[in-house]
Amino acid sequence: MQGLTEENLKLLAGPRSYERGLGYLDALSGVEVGDGWVTASVHGTERYEVELTLDGPGGLSGECDCPYGMEGNFCKHLVALGLTVLAQRESLPRQRKAARDRAQDLDGWLSGLSKDELLALVREQVGEDRQLRRRLELRAASARGDLSAVRARIRDLLDIGPFAQYGYVEYADARAYADQAGQAVSEIGALTGSGRADDAVTLAREAMRLLADAVESVDDSDGWLGQVGTDLAEAHLEACRAARPDPGELARWLVGHALGDGDDGLTDIDPLDYQEILGEEGMADLRKLAVEAWRGNRRGWAEKYLMERLAKAGGDVDAVIAVYAADLSPNGHTHLAIAHELDTARRPDEALRWAERGIQDARDLAAVDTALVDYLCDRYTQMDRLPDAFTVRRDHFGARRTLLTYQQLRAAARAADRWPAERERALALLRAEAERRQQGWYGGPVLIDALLDDKDIDAAWQAATDTGADDHQWLTLADQARPTRPADALRVYLRLAEPLTKETGNAVYERLTSLLLSIRDCHRRLGTQDEFTTYLTALRTGQKRKRNLMRLLDQHGL
Template identity: 50%
Template sequence: MGKSVFTEADVRDLAGSRSYERGLGYLDSVGHLRADGGRIVATVRGTERYRVVLHSTEPLRGECDCPYGEDGFFCKHCVAVALTLLRAPGGQSALRKEAAVRDTTLSDWLGSLSKEELLSLVQRQLAADDGFKETLVLRASTARGDTAAARSAIRAMVDPEDFTQYGYIGYQDAAGYAAQVSRAAEAVQELAESGRADAAVEAARDAISRVIAVYGSADDSDGEISQAAADLAEAHLAACAAGSPDPEETARWIVDRCLDEDGDCVEIEPAAYADILGPRGLAELRALGEEALSRNPSGWAERYLMETLVRVEGNVDELVALYAADLTPNGARHLRITMELDAAGRADEALTWAENGLRHAAAEQTPPHVDLVAYTAERYARQGRTADALTVRRDHFLLAPSLPAYRELRAAAQAHGVWDTERPRVLDPLREVTDTDRRGRYAHGSLLIDVLIDDGDLEEAWTAAPGRAHPGQLLTLADASVTSRPADALDVYLQAVASRTQQTGDHNYHAIADLLLKARTCHETLGTQAAFTAYATTLRAEQKRKRNLIRILDGRGL
């Protein structure tokens, strides 16, 4: 691949402004940037040392083992690596050339070694890396058909002894134990692929039971052990598919796992085993599920098990009955019934359940589930019932005010042709409160500023801002008003600079530089460039001890 297929704008859009700005503060913390196959790999020094992987094909994707990155977000560390790559001489092309040379050198060298030299190299690695040794022992056992030894090796991989202190796996050792469990999952798959799938099934079950027993005495704050346990569950499913486990015995094992209160770290999805179980196994699964639900009708695990089985069988009416037996105040269960009926092509019944859900939430004085609101309003709109769609959106906004709810209300009112009369009805109550009047989760005074900005009503937003707008809203308002109200925008920027000069850190310094650039634009609009020059000179003198800040200002022409 030649030059990068993404731009800085792509990085900002993917990360969001907050993560992008924070990522600017980590540009000097990126290390070991290299190409590895079709990926770009690097480390970033943060609270800890994090590993970042960029998949730079279109669209750009990033992975990071920081908590935010593990949740699937393009985090500040991914931003730092992406920007470093874009700004590096030669970009990806140079990195890939280095990687190709490195791989060729290694391949040529290994090819030049004799059998004895290769054996010596492997033996040295075996002595230094217990994990590597366990992997080769397992492969050797599998190759010669010694399933007992293979199962013993897998059991050893999930043994927590090397990671426990006083019978507990601490946070610092969780990642190491998780890596062992992941190796066990790989070993189960290798055993199944070698033609010994039934032995792999038993090995997987043993390993899963052991991990469940260990998990209650482990600090898995980052979720690494549970992720490794998920790998083990997938390996068990694959082994079952490759082998011929007894259907009824497998059904009993699935039910035991699903109802095990201590087994939260291993999620077994009964529906995934449908083909493996066949009619006999599914019948046993249903009988066991019904028995469990009768013993504990309000049990979450019991209900979920039965709902899954009924869905596999395709019995929509029975599924509706299960959901209807446990309706929630906000209509979430009504929504599930609605979606099941809609998917079954029973649209009229689906709408009736959606309407009932909204009435149920209103009776409970609880904000309805947003997807229930959306479904009902959209169905009304498709039927040409724009007045009814507007009523649903209005009721939702008044009960649970938010910017997204306001946008939906505005769209519904515009579709019905009454936005000019509807808008004052919802804005007037917001004008009567300030940011200190908090009801529920949203400060209604702040919400007024958000909706005025979203409407493009900047003049009223400036008028309403005192006592309501928080600093972030003021900055948004200033950014939208650089041309129309440069003096007001300038005042906001200078106040923000003054606040940030009380803090340290490269991320903060980059933010100061951004604010100063905006302030300079305001001065240019006002024709007061000399005032900005004097201000910047004074600021640099006052902050001269912050060498990183001065370096960043120099780099930005400030």
């Protein structure tokens, strides 16, 4: 039982899952102790099967078929099982010995049976277990070399019919169907292992098409079929390694699959995984076919992705750039991708030209990729081209007037020693925009945020008075102006507090309490504490039924 401790459970699960696992100690059933493993069922919103490996090669580990566990995490259900095992640690050695004894007894009994008795036993199990019967039928057909029979069995295993109601497999039955589909994948792998890799390649491809059809009719919310698809792709790769199919034929199939011929989104096959199998001849065919497909559809996502992967794998930066350049996005994102590729290839001058072109080609500077703007300005700054960085920031702010672009313009203008004059121009743009604002616009004027960010409180207050501001801006203004303008701040706090007295909820009470503390501070600064006492007394009288509010006020001395 080395490795099974509370500390290790916490380490594997993390604090959150460990704490949640404490609540599942009474939800375990069917705990079974084996030699080195423990299994159980856990009942929560669903029933899950868990298994702890007590002393495997990597120490303590576990598996659970809950969604979180299927992602490879040590979940709360495993924590519950681990804690249950720890609670009976004194009896665990005895239970493990009993499990070994049972296994030895079973093996001894089976070894003593005659061939006829074993056959009778297997036939009995086959008659009772449909899944076992199907697996054995598939093994028998494989052993006979009967490809048509194996194909028929695999089709049966991938058939949704037994699990579907009205032609659709519901969430509750998806796991069972995926388990059956997984058996088909296992049998394809078994074909490779038995020396029939050519047949395994053929059947793996057929299974991919069948799975692609099936997934459209299965609620695979938990991703069970996704794992089947991953396993099927691996089975195909292993079969190809063993069978060594014709490189040209394999290249054609890989390109066709990558471009969507029968692609199901589940068997995500990377043609580069087949590089050693294809050899130089096959890779040449693969690249040729990919180029032809891309030239026929330069804007096709699959075509572009395949070309990009092959070009990057071959270290052909110019080919990668050609793929990007064939379909330049109007917001400059593609130009930026090209610039990054050229930077990686240590061609900075070309990278800069592509970034500059991205800005120049942008149809709408307000919609340009901000990462491109940042990249270009960073490059200009590194090259000590501060006026150029300032120009880009100014143009971007002119097209997209936000607090962030204002802050970026301010930093660039200061670096270029142009801020005082530029500030007036920028604020004039924001003031004109604030005066054009219409009711219903989301948020307050950017002008207020910019002046607040500049710490120009008086100008911000005047602008808010002239053009209006939203409540969040008024609150920020009041907080910043309170030391010098307590009377003005007090009026804001009182206005914001009034509607909160008509609402309920702990979040409302916390906001109201915060405002009351600010109101008290304003009265203290003004020397009118008696007015605050009168106000607070009236408020408490009117709100006395809100016990959580009263408790919160008491905690803050209000």
